[in-house]
Amino acid sequence: MQLTVLGSSSKGNGYILSNDTESLVIECGARFSDVQKALDFNISSIKGAVVSHEHGDHSRYIEQYLRMGIPVYTSQGTIDGIKFKQIRRPKVISHGRKFMVGNFKVMPFDVQHDCREPLGFLVFHPEMGKLIFLTDTFYSDYVFKQLNHILCEVNYSDEILNENIKGGKVHPSQRKRLTTSHMSLKTAKQLLSANDLSSVNNIVLLHLSDRNSNAGQFKQEITAHTGKPVYVAQKGLIININKEGA
Ligand SMILES: [Zn+2]
Numbered sequence: 377m378q379l380t381v382l383g384s385s386s387k388g389n390g391y392i393l394s395n396d397t398e399s400l401v402i403e404c405g406a407r408f409s410d411v412q413k414a415l416d417f418n419i420s421s422i423k424g425a426v427v428s429h430e431h432g433d434h435s436r437y438i439e440q441y442l443r444m445g446i447p448v449y450t451s452q453g454t455i456d457g458i459k460f461k462q463i464r465r466p467k468v469i470s471h472g473r474k475f476m477v478g479n480f481k482v483m484p485f486d487v488q489h490d491c492r493e494p495l496g497f498l499v500f501h502p503e504m505g506k507l508i509f510l511t512d513t514f515y516s517d518y519v520f521k522q523l524n525h526i527l528c529e530v531n532y533s534d535e536i537l538n539e540n541i542k543g544g545k546v547h548p549s550q551r552k553r554l555t556t557s558h559m560s561l562k563t564a565k566q567l568l569s570a571n572d573l574s575s576v577n578n579i580v581l582l583h584l585s586d587r588n589s590n591a592g593q594f595k596q597e598i599t600a601h602t603g604k605p606v607y608v609a610q611k612g613l614i615i616n617i618n619k620e621g622a
Pocket residue numbers: 429431489512
């Protein structure tokens with residue numbers, strides 16, 4: 377199983393979990409044509425797409441996916457927050473209700489973001505093991521057992537944000553929004569400490585802020601904090617996410 381990153385920023389988010397026969401897309405913030413290219417036009421392998429929340433960088437292209445006949449799964453709150461031009465709608469999922477997409481077992485859970493009914497996803501596949509997908513949330517109360525792969529937002533650090541506000545690069549009003557909608561480096565570390573990392577093969581840092589982050593520093597600090605292989609999600613990143621490691 378492979379993870380392919382199509383984008384991981386406020387410009388657009390898209391991720392694919394795939395093997396030769398089936399794939400699950402996470403987020404519809406990248407064009408469907410990007411998914412086609414990444415899968416070498418093997419679109420019959422796409423079993424579905426899940427979307428975490430209504431913001432455009434995660435949901436902008438939902439209708440392209442629906443038009444191509446891809447089942448898209450998201451919360452009722454997210455559907456209510458999107459203006460659809462066509463009649464097709466995503467399938468409704470909700471916190472705590474497991475569902476299957478091919479052989480992917482998906483458990484949605486609620487997260488803390490500034491929109492209606494945002495979700496995180498715990499995804500299990502026999503080849504991949506357990507993967508957690510957590511983005512656009514300023515914390516998570518949940519603790520997960522025996523995770524094999526962690527995809528977690530690390531949007532900003534308090535130090536860089538403070539410097540940017542002091543230097544006039546970021547408006548002070550942004551602080552309130554960021555700290556109650558996105559995850560800081562400090563919170564990500566706390567979250568990683570709270571979870572059992574003994575079976576974790578990969579940690580992938582998602583959705584770094586353009587202004588308030590430092591990819592090299594974040595990667596180094598999370599590596600030191602966890603002792604695990606750490607990647608920064610960037611367009612074009614492909615990593616092996618088999619359960620047994622590389
Ligand atoms: Zn968002």
